[in-house]
Amino acid sequence: MCRHIINIRNAEISVDIISMTNNDSSNTERPKKILIVDDDPDVVSTFKMILEMNGYEVDGYTNPLSALSNFRPNEFGLLLLDIRMPVMNGFELFKKMKSIDNRVEACFITAFEDYREEFKESFPMLDEAKYFIRKPKAIEDLINHVATILP
DSSP states (O other), X not given: OOXXXXXXXXXXXXXXXXXXXXXXXXXXXXXXXXXXXXXXXXXXXXXXXXXXHTXXXXXXXXXHHHHHHHOOTTSOSEEEEESSOSSSOHHHHHXXXXXXXXXXXXXXXXXXXXXXXXXXXHOTTSOGGGSEEXXXXXXXXXHHHHHHHOO
């Protein structure tokens, strides 16, 4: 398991990445663009700023429906999705985005413990301990982890 620390407004967030890519024989490189969706504008702007300072192209949304309506195949290599959002949670959003682009990877963001049952139901084949960002944790680890996925 790869855990990373992010510091936003004196809160810490730990970061783990989900990879649900199909093992197809395609050798095309995954896009290096990152999509952040969190209903907290401070999280979106902080993640976006830090990732852009480290050379990544980033789009950010505070509304999951807007993010979904603008999502296109092969545009993003990584999704950073808040779990608890109004209208649509991060698990639902990932499933819909994954149906549009089955090569995209995701990392879920949460400050809560009560996501576990839904995670297990939504992604029974995945080990939940590996696939979430815990609010709170530190930016440089987010960058290091993203860099291993999107070199």
